Amino acid sequence: MKLAIAQLNPTIGDLIGNAQQILEAATTAASEGVRLLLTPELSLCGYPPRDLLLNPSFVESMATTLVHLAKQLPPSLAVLVGTLTPNPNAHVAGGKPLFNSMALLEAGKIEAIFHKRLLPTYDVFDENRYFEPGLHSNSFTLIAQSPIKIGVTICEDLWNDEEFWGKRNYHVNPITDLAQQGVDFVVNLSASPYSLGKQKLREAMLQHSAKRYQQPILYANQVGGNDDLIFDGCSVGFNRAGEAICRARAFEADLVIVDFNEETRDFVPSKVTPVLASDDEEIWLALVLGVRDYARKCGFKKVVIGLSGGIDSSLVAAIATAALGSENVVGVLMPSPYSSDHSIRDALELAENLGITTHTIPIGELMQGYDRTLETLFAETEFGIAEENIQSRIRGNLLMAIANKFGYLLLSTGNKSEMAVGYCTLYGDMNGGLAAIADVPKTRVYSLCEWLNSRGVGSGEGVEFSQFTIGNSPKEIIPTNILTKAPSAELKPNQFDQDSLPPYDILDDILHRLIHHHQSAVQIIEGGHDPAVVNKVLRLVARAEFKRRQAPPGLKITDRAFGTGWRMPIANRWVGETLNRSR
């Protein structure tokens, strides 16, 4: 029996467009003789729909669209479609009003409905906010040459293998229940967001469960960027022995067909797309997809980026070029009297390498204008943070003026290290509709640029992404001087990041311990860091919360990003206590 995984890229709330995608995949699959088509979790509305779920008319539209879709599908195949269903007992028995469900559509109608049992409520996930957990084990039987019993799980349902994790996350374990029922294989319909190394983790876990329960698993994931979240796809199948029998492409829509052998009761190996070669490649592809989909799904064709000649804006410009094409990226240089010659030279060289248009708009006159306007009020004060921020905010205002005038999307260029310690200006360089590298630590910004250059220079390959290739020239993509010069905000003469911050390798290690491992000051110091530096960094991180709260959505590429999954009070005295305890 043939099955197919439709690795789809839905747009949130676009029910008709998403149904159309499902229909197209089903039509292709039917023409290949497929009997069962899998689509991702909540494939009808896209994941995550968030507070759209609170609108009754949204829930009703989902139901109407599902019924309509069922009638349009080819009659020869069954399709699992992710949708919402109302919880009929909520009023009487208590509980949330909806289930996160999969509908089995066949022969023009809804044959069965299965409810997600484990509801992630951590990090970026809020499923307990909307959904009631399903209480029953989910399976159905398809008749091919023989009856084939298929277990149905939805995303998190498979993430509770206590043997794999060394602990239980939820009280129940759906795959154990299915194993006891003796299903032929388990399907998992997911919308599992990307973070670095996530696919390795997923595959290790799925492989472990397949082997442990002697149960083949077919895993269908969503692909595409939805605001801050990037879904990587990488749908995958494992046979009873825990061997990968298929893998869909990373960061692209795909349709993968696999064969279930009714004799051996196992999957037959099929197209297995190789995993990506390096962390840098993974992150690069994630960011390119994130920028492209945010622009596309918000209705923007072109983006504008402030080019400082520094490494952050250079990387963002390269990502945008790969995402949207060089003709759709506009770089703006805004030199001040504090800008060094190399800043302009480096930015122009980068733009030339990328083939993007630039405009140069000096800000000196506006700086003088602000000085004069504030002359009386600021009389007898020293040049300081206020004046530095004015420059950044002049640039922010100019970039937004260009974005507003021509209908461009402004991409902000701050990295995660800066966002963490607040080394950025709110309403200045933080301006933008999307913060492309806000979850990329500075040390990773360097390694991404080096990887990009290693791919782009004379390899004959360039850095390819779908229809577009950058690089593939005898020159590097990111000019060497940008990679080698000392980072500087250039907001006053001879200013360098390292005057205010520890070296980035040290800073990033402290931040990683704090943000990803929830380490205390004491633990970070025990990890080998200078107590004075640790205390300073922790204080900076706490004090910058008000800036992060007002930042644009940032593409998430790690397991803990500032954004929807970071929920920290602003008026908060905890940092002080942490510091006291470390003394």
Added chain:
Amino acid sequence: MKLAIAQLNPTIGDLIGNAQQILEAATTAASEGVRLLLTPELSLCGYPPRDLLLNPSFVESMATTLVHLAKQLPPSLAVLVGTLTPNPNAHVAGGKPLFNSMALLEAGKIEAIFHKRLLPTYDVFDENRYFEPGLHSNSFTLIAQSPIKIGVTICEDLWNDEEFWGKRNYHVNPITDLAQQGVDFVVNLSASPYSLGKQKLREAMLQHSAKRYQQPILYANQVGGNDDLIFDGCSVGFNRAGEAICRARAFEADLVIVDFNEETRDFVPSKVTPVLASDDEEIWLALVLGVRDYARKCGFKKVVIGLSGGIDSSLVAAIATAALGSENVVGVLMPSPYSSDHSIRDALELAENLGITTHTIPIGELMQGYDRTLETLFAETEFGIAEENIQSRIRGNLLMAIANKFGYLLLSTGNKSEMAVGYCTLYGDMNGGLAAIADVPKTRVYSLCEWLNSRGVGSGEGVEFSQFTIGNSPKEIIPTNILTKAPSAELKPNQFDQDSLPPYDILDDILHRLIHHHQSAVQIIEGGHDPAVVNKVLRLVARAEFKRRQAPPGLKITDRAFGTGWRMPIANRWVGETLNRSR
């Protein structure tokens, strides 16, 4: 037996300071012969601690501080303190790692621990993100002249009376369990945030439960502002007959002592602070507390506000003056060539009425500076939104420069109607550390100002709030012309809000139906609105999501505010479908 409610105003994460507050209340209560002191939910860390709960060192510090506090408390009384406790079975049985608990401290030690059973996960609440629900009914016995059995509930535990709500919200109902155990009375330890009319709802619900179960209830609430949330206090007690026997002050810390009569097994009536007289007074006091606490808890003494001569900035200036004193409020007038004479006159008159300092900084030169700087790039384009936004962003930059230079907190002045439809400039007038009236619809802005004037003018009372009184003069506080002139952003000649938007009474009704009642376009039109207007408003609301995402925290005064409880995708096509269906 005497009991006391300590209606405390904790600072999030300030464990030592919060413990000190509890200790002081306990010392006072002990001197009055109190046997049991109640403190609010999570009184040791303040509510909501949000992602601080993910730090193991935070959880450990809570435990240490609790043990230390127990030893310091007067030996004559027992104290219920809100704290965290680890879930010892999480690893083996699954579930979240923490409980939201109350510790009963007595005789220098922790006598008992009770876990919250119903965990709110909706609107601004994320308790399933952190906590495992308690499974057991909570009670303990105190020996006075007789043994007194006391049922313990934590906030949401009392919010599931299906008779009152007409439906169940949760599967279990803790108060029913307690009634079956025959407790003498129930205490509820809460951190229940303010919204308009919330206290009426709370009291109706508590009264209903007291009568239904023939069970006295003593309800202790947190008070104070924590970021966007304002806790109103209003702790209250009901006797067996459902009569209010005590009520603490609204929007202020308080200590209320009540007597439990061991003969009648019921509470004796005590000090019952009257409820507030009007919705406007309620909202006014909420906003004053919200501004004061945000400033104080973030470490600011003074605030700066851009004064346009319009009603929004006038109201914010009045709130700030009541919150912090006129000597701590700085108004900045930034007239442009498009500003009318009355704008400046009205703003200066307001400042004089409030007794606040002003600075006047014309922006004409900077506008010309931007025009010249962008001359080439914008050649042959028309004056439009880009140019309007530049003006707003010049003002935003100047205000931030002043805030940065002098260490002031900038208050933004946008109202909820503007925030809803995006009639505001991101990085311009939206700038600020706190959006004081972001949850106040424009029609309510008017009624608050009228209420303020009615209180302030010649009543001999002024508008009092703790140490400070404004008004109480023969003049009105908000100049009449500000109340009567047509609202205008004054970003181009003869511009009025109503050129772009429907009249505010119509706009606010549409928005209320959309935001608070989740009505579809069809339903709003059926409610009597023009389809073209409804479609336009819905489209504007959807398109402004990117602005709201980057807005400062806004003080929440309604049951659905833009902010932590509003989680909407940006790249989202749902609005289109709503509109299609309405045609």
